[in-house]
Amino acid sequence: MKFSPTLLACAAAAAALLVAQPAASAGAKPDSLLSPEEAVGRNLFFDKSLSEPAGQSCGSCHEASATFQDPRSTPTSHGVNPKLFGPRNTPSLKYAAFAPRFQSSLAEGSYFGGLFRDGRVDTLEQQAKQPFVNPLEMANPDSDSVVSKVAHGEYADQFKAVFGDDIFQHPNKAFNAIAGAIASFERTRLFSPFDSKYDAWQQGKATLTDSEQRGMDAFNDPARGNCASCHLTASPTHGGGLHPMMTDFGYDNAGVPRNPANRYYKMAPQYNPDGRAYTDLGLENHVLDPHSRGQFKAPSLRNVAVTGPYMHNGYFQTLRAVVDFYNTRDAKPACANMFTSEADAEAQGCWPAPEQPETMNVRDMGNLHLSDQDVDDIVAFMGTFTDGWTPEAEAKAAAAAKAAAPAKR
């Protein structure tokens, strides 16, 4: 956010929230009541026969039991060929349906919205076509072969019942239908339940702990964490159906270092011609503007406590390290080796050079003067963004922690 971060963040926020509303009502359906199209979409999403060779589905990298991200954390996901790795950390698909279309905001050179970490597609429909034919992912040679697999698969009749008996005679239409059904499934409530402690708190149905409350104050305070300037926690109508997304869908270069564990560095030249010199250009790849180098979409922080590793390349293992980085990135000395892991950097009291130094945001982050307590509190606050919260589960966890505490002394 180059010119006027505050103004742009607000514009982005307002637009994102406006876009979010229709999607919210579209997703408000109980899971057991999937429409016929959503049910086909679910079958497609989890169908491991739709890769080349068979063995990988969307759900292999976006695991339903792991917040629709990849729990293997290696730190990027392998394709159907287990030796091939993409460059980027797999994001959770929860709440992905709420990303507005990619657009440039008020001032030239500032962007927001879109899907993928660089916003290169606008809709879930467009997105769903890509993994099928990505050689590092599901690796089909073309869209026709995906259609042919569905046409000869177990639920071909169910597919025809939704899209017409002659659908498979029109491979382009059929591929659009495949993408459309998957997108419909991704818009169901299964992906966007809005049942975190934070949601309950906003509706007056939960009480934050002291630490969570202090963390929220620091998170929201522009003079302290300043996190909410990009990871929006407020919505104009509290409890009125417009939920904050914990992102403004804007793009920034947070100065994340190279991840020495990123296996993409070792991919053959046909996939990664730059070898170890590879750096992720982020948004620049999409908009071809060098000012956007190394900028990535600010992710929603919903469920962030359970979706590590973090950032576009999975550099950080823990939320505490992320907050420590925001806090001390520009205060600690640079590590001697730019390929230094998070654990080694913490041990050496340094941070490695940013992957893309020229465009790093030094205005909104990097030297926040937060205390250790502030950092712990912000981490505790982000724990309230996890879906599936109930008062009973929290009481149980608190009792277990209390029981365990004296034993530790």
Ligand code: HEC
């Ligand atoms: C090999 C692992 C892998 C497979 C298989 C895979 N994805 Fe992904 N997915 C990723 C990665 C990595 C990204 C981020 C890529 C990027 O930003 O360039 C991503 C991004 C996405 C996004 C964008 C999320 C956002 O918030 O911007 C959506 C939606 C998505 N995938 C859906 C799907 C669907 C649908 C399928 C099946 C057709 C699928 N994925 C298959 C790894 C995978």
Ligand code: HEC
């Ligand atoms: C100027 C905008 C901006 C501010 C301010 C900001 N962030 Fe971020 N945040 C981002 C962007 C952009 C990314 C993704 C960067 C990347 O992948 O390289 C990100 C990523 C994250 C992630 C990783 C999420 C994931 O799923 O990988 C966490 C956690 C996070 N931010 C927390 C915070 C906290 C806590 C603060 C305040 C101390 C904060 N952010 C302040 C823009 C911002």
